[in-house]
Amino acid sequence: MTCFLVACSAAALARPTIEELQARDFLDDYESNIVYGYNIVMETEKYAARYVGNKLRCTNCHLNGGTTPDAFPLNVAGLYPQWRSKNGVRNGIVLRIRECFLYSHNGVLPPDHAPEVLAIAAYINYLSEGEVIGKRPQGAGVPTVPDTGFDPNPARGEVVYKRACEVCHGADGAGTAAAPPLWGPESYNAGAGMNRIDKAAGFIWANMPLGQGRSLSHQEALDVAAFVKLQLRPFDPREGRLAKLAERIWLRISGFFGAEQP
Amino acid sequence: MSLRGYAKTLLNEVRPDFSWTRSVDGRRETISGVTGAVLVIPQAITFAYLVGMPPEYGLYCAVFVGFFASLLGNTPMVGGPNTAMSILLALTVMPFAGRGSPLYIDYVLLLSVVVGLIQLSIWLLRGAEFFRYFSPAAIFGIKMGVGVLIITSAVEGMLGLAPLTTQFFYEKFYIVIAAWDDIVNPYAAIVSGVTVLSGLLMRKSFPRSYIIAAVLIGGVTGAALVGFLGPVRTDIELLGRIPFQLLPLRLPTVTSEYLLVMQEVFPSAVAIAVLGLAQSLVIAQDLKSHVKSQVSLGREVFAQGASNIIGPFFSSFAGSGSFNRTSVAVSMGAMTPLSGLIAAVAVAAIAWSLGPLLTYLPMPTIAGVLALVGIGMIQVSEIRRLLRSSIDGPVFVITILTVTFLGLKVGLAIAVLMSLGFFIAGVSKVALVMVDQDGVEHIQVTGNLFYASLDALAHHLREHPGANSVLDLTRVPYCDSSALAMIDAIKRERLKHGGRLEVMTAD
Numbered sequence: 001m002t003c004f005l006v007a008c009s010a011a012a013l014a015r016p017t018i019e020e021l022q023a024r025d026f027l028d029d030y031e032s033n034i035v036y037g038y039n040i041v042m043e044t045e046k047y048a049a050r051y052v053g054n055k056l057r058c059t060n061c062h063l064n065g066g067t068t069p070d071a072f073p074l075n076v077a078g079l080y081p082q083w084r085s086k087n088g089v090r091n092g093i094v095l096r097i098r099e100c101f102l103y104s105h106n107g108v109l110p111p112d113h114a115p116e117v118l119a120i121a122a123y124i125n126y127l128s129e130g131e132v133i134g135k136r137p138q139g140a141g142v143p144t145v146p147d148t149g150f151d152p153n154p155a156r157g158e159v160v161y162k163r164a165c166e167v168c169h170g171a172d173g174a175g176t177a178a179a180p181p182l183w184g185p186e187s188y189n190a191g192a193g194m195n196r197i198d199k200a201a202g203f204i205w206a207n208m209p210l211g212q213g214r215s216l217s218h219q220e221a222l223d224v225a226a227f228v229k230l231q232l233r234p235f236d237p238r239e240g241r242l243a244k245l246a247e248r249i250w251l252r253i254s255g256f257f258g259a260e261q262p
Numbered sequence: 263m264s265l266r267g268y269a270k271t272l273l274n275e276v277r278p279d280f281s282w283t284r285s286v287d288g289r290r291e292t293i294s295g296v297t298g299a300v301l302v303i304p305q306a307i308t309f310a311y312l313v314g315m316p317p318e319y320g321l322y323c324a325v326f327v328g329f330f331a332s333l334l335g336n337t338p339m340v341g342g343p344n345t346a347m348s349i350l351l352a353l354t355v356m357p358f359a360g361r362g363s364p365l366y367i368d369y370v371l372l373l374s375v376v377v378g379l380i381q382l383s384i385w386l387l388r389g390a391e392f393f394r395y396f397s398p399a400a401i402f403g404i405k406m407g408v409g410v411l412i413i414t415s416a417v418e419g420m421l422g423l424a425p426l427t428t429q430f431f432y433e434k435f436y437i438v439i440a441a442w443d444d445i446v447n448p449y450a451a452i453v454s455g456v457t458v459l460s461g462l463l464m465r466k467s468f469p470r471s472y473i474i475a476a477v478l479i480g481g482v483t484g485a486a487l488v489g490f491l492g493p494v495r496t497d498i499e500l501l502g503r504i505p506f507q508l509l510p511l512r513l514p515t516v517t518s519e520y521l522l523v524m525q526e527v528f529p530s531a532v533a534i535a536v537l538g539l540a541q542s543l544v545i546a547q548d549l550k551s552h553v554k555s556q557v558s559l560g561r562e563v564f565a566q567g568a569s570n571i572i573g574p575f576f577s578s579f580a581g582s583g584s585f586n587r588t589s590v591a592v593s594m595g596a597m598t599p600l601s602g603l604i605a606a607v608a609v610a611a612i613a614w615s616l617g618p619l620l621t622y623l624p625m626p627t628i629a630g631v632l633a634l635v636g637i638g639m640i641q642v643s644e645i646r647r648l649l650r651s652s653i654d655g656p657v658f659v660i661t662i663l664t665v666t667f668l669g670l671k672v673g674l675a676i677a678v679l680m681s682l683g684f685f686i687a688g689v690s691k692v693a694l695v696m697v698d699q700d701g702v703e704h705i706q707v708t709g710n711l712f713y714a715s716l717d718a719l720a721h722h723l724r725e726h727p728g729a730n731s732v733l734d735l736t737r738v739p740y741c742d743s744s745a746l747a748m749i750d751a752i753k754r755e756r757l758k759h760g761g762r763l764e765v766m767t768a769d
Contacts, residue, residue, distance in 0.1 A: 026519040029358075032365045050316065050502035087494070102493060108621065111499040113424050115316075115362035242489025 015129050018065075030122060037123025040116055041065050041074070044105065048116040053107035054234075055175065055186040058120075061104065061194060063207060066127060069139020070206040070213075076140055077121075077128035086193075093121050103192040106234045142202035148219045152197055157227030160220045164209050173231055179210070183231035191236035200225035272386070275561040279336040282598035294594035295604030298340055298587055299612055301470070302605070304477045305587075307501070308632045309343035311625075312415060313579055314352045314361035315370060318504045318613075325610045326576040327569045331583070332602030335565035337549045337557055339542065340587040340602045345635065346408045346537050347377075347580055349415065350670050354530040358523050361425070369523060372514045373531060374580035376524055378570030380535035385567055390559035393543040395685045399654035400661045400677035401544055402644060404537075405585075407665025407673055409639030412632055419629025420454035422447030422499065431666060449496040450626040453484040457630030462637070470590055473631055477623070480631075484624030499625035504617045508610060510577035533671045535567075536678075538582035542566050545583045553597055586638065653684060690715040694722060703731040711738050711745040723752045727759040736768045 018038050021031055040047040041058040042065055059065050066074025080093040087099070094112045097120050102109045110117050131137050161169075168179035175181035193199050205221035207213045216224070235244055302324050310320025324342040331341030351370055352361075359366035384390075414431040417438060418424065423445055428434050438446065457480030464472040487496050524531070546562045562583075570580045591601050648658040657680050665673030692709035705722070709715060723731070733749065735741065753763045 025517050027365070029360055029363060029365050033360070033363055036364045049505040052503070108500045108502045109493045109497070110502070111424075111625070113361070115360065115364075115366075118360065119363065238492050238494050240488070240490045240492035240495075242486065243492070246490075 015126070033119045033122035034126045036115075037119035037121070037126075038065060040120055041123060048101070051101040051107045051110045051114070051116060052105045054105055054181070054188065056105055056180050056188060058100070060180040061203065063210075066124075068207070069137075070141075070143055071203065072141060073127070073137065073139060074124045075127040075131050075137050077125045078131050078133035079136065079140070093124060094118070097121060097124075102237055104188045104194065106187070106189040106192075106237075142199060143206050144198065145201045145205055145218045145221055148222065150219060150222075152201070152222040152226035154223065154227040154230050157220075157223035157225070160216070160224045161227055164216065164220075165224065168209070173228070182228050183233045185234060187233055189234035189236060191238055195229055195233070197222065197225045197229055200228060271560065275385075275558060275564045278334055279561070282336060282600070286598050286600055287595070288600070290595040291598060291600040292604050294591045294596040295601040296608045297470075297594055298591050298601065298605040299608030301474060301590060302340075302342060302584075302587060302609060303612060304473060304628070304631050305635065306343055306609070307504075307620075307623075308628050308635065309345065309348045311419065311628060312345070312348040312352060312412070312632065313343075313370060314356070315367060315579060316362060316504075317501060318506050318510075319367070319577055319579060321504070321506060321609060321613045322510055322576055323573065323578040323581050325606045325613075326578045327573040327581040328602055328609070329606035330569035330572050331565045331581075332599040332606065333565075334568050335546075335562050336599055337546055337553055337562065338588065338591055338596040338598055338601055339545050339549060339562070339583040340591050340596075340605055341542075341566075341569060341583050342581050342587065343579070344538060344541065344582040344584060345412055345639070346404065346541070346670060347534050347582060349408065349411055350530060350534045350537065351579055353669070354527045354534070358527075368515045368520070370579050371512070371574040371577065372516065372520055372524060373527060373534075374574045374578070375514055375571055376528070376531045377535045377538065377580040378567050378573070380532055381539055381563060381567030381570060384535065384539060385560065385563040388560065389539075390543060390563045393540055393559070394547075395681055396540055396544075396678070397654070397657055397681040397684060398544075399648055399651070399657040400681050401540060402648060403658045403661025404540075404665055404670070404673060404677055406640050406645070407662045408670065409636040410662075410666045411670070412636030412639070416629040416632035416636065419499075419625050420450065420458075420633065421445075422450030422497065422626065447497055449487050449491070449498050450624070453480055453487065453498060453624050454626035454630040454633070456480050456483045457627045458633050458637075461630070461634040465638075470593070473634055476634060477627060477631060480627035481623050484627055485622050488622065488624070501620055501623040501625060501628065503621050504613070506613045506617045508614055512575060512577045514574050530671060533674050534580060537670070537674060538570070538580065539563060539566060541585065542583035545585060545588050549588075549592070552592060586635075657681075657684070686714065692718060694719060696722075701730065703729055704734060705731055706734040706737065708737040710740045711735070712740065712742040713744045716745055716748055720748055720752070723763070724755070726761070727755055728761040729756075730762045731756075732764045732766060734766045736766060 018035065021027060021035050024031075027035060036047065041062065044052050044057040045055065061072055062074050063071035066072070077093060080096060081090045083090050087095075094117055097117050098110050098112065098114075101107045101117075128137075165182075168176055169182050170176050173181060173183040174186065181187040188194050194203070201218075201221040201224075204224055205214065205216055205218060208221075209215070235241075303321070306320035306324040307317040308320070309323070310317045313319070320343050327343075328341040331339070351373065355366055355369045355373060359369055410431065414434055417434050418426055421438060423438075426434055426437060428437070457476050460479040461472050461476030464475050468475060484498055484500075488498055488500070493500070542562055543559055546557055546559055550557045566582060573580065587605075591605070596602075645658070649655045657677075660680065661673055661677045664676045689710055690712070692707060692711065692715045695706040695708070697704045697706070707719065711719070723733075749763070749765060756763045
């Protein structure tokens with residue numbers, strides 16, 4: 001029995017790397033989907049252009065193609081289906097991936113049989129090999145920043161941003177060649193998980209500035225997250241873009257005629 | 263035909279014929295080409311959906327297959343993605359890879375090269391002649407059967423379902439009706455319903471552009487629903503951005519595993535190749551009366567095969583001439599291949615510049631267009647005309663039933679067999695006219711005398727072995743060795759019984 005288990009874990013360890021897969025001259029449907037999914041994660045704007053609406057790549061948050069712990073690693077296939085408060089239903093991995101396109105990529109909601117979505121699901125399965133089904137892998141998601149006793153302060157966050165983040169992300173948050181945009185039309189929208197201060201602070205504290213993770217204090221991470229959240233970005237698509245536009249126009253008109261603003 | 267003459271004919275058909283440039287009405291060709299391009303864009307996206315490829319591949323097919331087919335042919339026939347071929351391409355590759363996955367795309371493109379190669383072999387074997395014996399009733403049966411198949415394949419997209427696989431087409435309707443409340447997305451149903459209804463209402467008044475109008479109305483309905491209620495609540499599938507490239511160069515992957523798959527799907531590839539040629543040649547045949555320049559069927563076969571081989575190198579799947587696009591082009595005054603060339607270039611220009619506008623086009627609208635195309639292929643007046651004929655009626659009914667119930671491949675095989683059967687039945691009919699001239703029986707034979715048509719004549723001649731007859735073969739264009747042997751044998755029998763048989767031939 002022990003022998004069998006050892007053999008099993010050895011087989012799990014011996015899974016081919018992406019480079020090995022890419023070097024083969026024939027891939028079956030599952031393997032080719034793993035490589036396709038990897039390509040999408042690394043160069044989303046090129047391989048999943050159909051559904052992406054901004055300049056973010058999956059690997060911008062799921063660092064190193066979803067292989068870095070504490071940076072939303074993608075080895076989580078065993079955690080789905082999972083009930084999530086975000087949409088109040090039990091989410092399969094496919095729905096979870098589709099929502100990334102809608103919120104984080106500020107794009108079009110792909111159908112649940114879209115080849116891009118199924119390819120990412122295959123890649124997630126591939127990364128999850130060897131994990132225990134139903135058990136949270138080590139370093140899943142991002143760490144929770146402990147209660148510092150102070151509220152997040154965006155004004156102080158701006159100071160931290162100028163000191164530590166601006167070099168790569170730019171003064172206007174639009175990103176540079178070295179780092180992705182943090183706000184503005186080319187970044188994630190207000191419905192994205194990254195727009196939650198707790199998630200963003202955990203991610204920033206554990207991973208930012210890139211390569212010097214855990215160098216900011218907990219309070220600094222919270223402050224910067226609050227500063228970034230307050231910037232302008234595409235709004236939450238759950239509300240309906242035209243409905244939101246009509247609401248804004250109505251507010252403008254009613255304001256013009258001196259009506260009371262809600 | 264001598265080997266030299268054969269080579270000469272081939273060379274002649276390979277060399278592009280630009281004699282039409284001398285008498286071309288550039289303005290009319292341009293107007294017809296650009297109109298055709300506007301009309302084909304929704305169709306190309308729809309057919310890509312039918313093949314199971316991302317939408318840009320349908321546009322590539324309209325651009326590159328259309329361009330090369332017009333360049334190498336010399337008729338105003340407009341080429342591009344084709345309904346029946348699209349259905350068969352999808353059915354052929356589906357067992358080997360997931361719809362739309364990278365492997366699937368590789369297989370479809372390689373299969374298209376194989377289809378082109380088969381068409382070129384048909385060209386080398388001078389197979390264009392064969393397609394003339396294809397019964398028009400069978401072709402109409404296939405066309406309308408494809409119409410039914412298209413309408414059924416649009417059901418999932420129209421109602422926002424995941425792809426359903428069923429044995430027979432009507433099961434899908436049963437599933438949808440039985441489980442309507444559970445599986446149908448009402449918002450998708452509203453959008454596709456608006457698209458189809460508006461298309462049907464406008465079909466009479468705008469026979470050329472009703473599909474564009476339906477796309478606009480359905481698209482606006484969908485955009486309004488998504489815009490006001492949000493993409494999450496409506497869950498309407500949108501087309502998304504089309505990463506259209508002007509030069510989508512690509513080398514089809516060929517490895518031993520790919521070739522094994524191609525070997526397995528070879529029969530389907532033959533069916534796809536034959537379907538493409540049959541449709542293109544019917545169009546070319548129709549155009550003969552319309553265009554001034556010489557229509558050579560051999561050249562069209564070469565153009566189809568070559569464009570399907572070149573196409574995959576530009577990310578296009580196999581296509582053929584299009585009935586409805588050609589008839590629109592001709593009705594707008596196209597006389598030369600120039601309109602097809604302009605249409606291809608215009609599709610590229612429009613898709614490249616207006617692509618972003620299509621991002622929020624709802625898929626239920628595209629599925630609705632598919633249903634409209636399918637409904638357009640079922641012509642009631644044509645069915646009535648065919649059913650009145652005692653031969654065409656059964657051929658048509660049998661073809662349409664086999665296509666819808668047993669699939670396109672079987673339907674095609676049955677159609678070919680029935681066409682051949684009726685052709686042989688027609689050819690082997692021999693008319694005998696007997697006139698008595700002063701005790702000598704004069705038998706005039708009209709028709710081909712060969713092993714299949716001898717019986718009646720032999721029976722008649724052997725009835726009275728002692729009679730004196732003259733056999734008039736001046737109206738027999740073809741007489742095979744078995745017929746000659748039979749006549750010789752009867753001559754001898756008659757001599758034995760004291761009768762005579764004289765043979766009169768044309769020379």
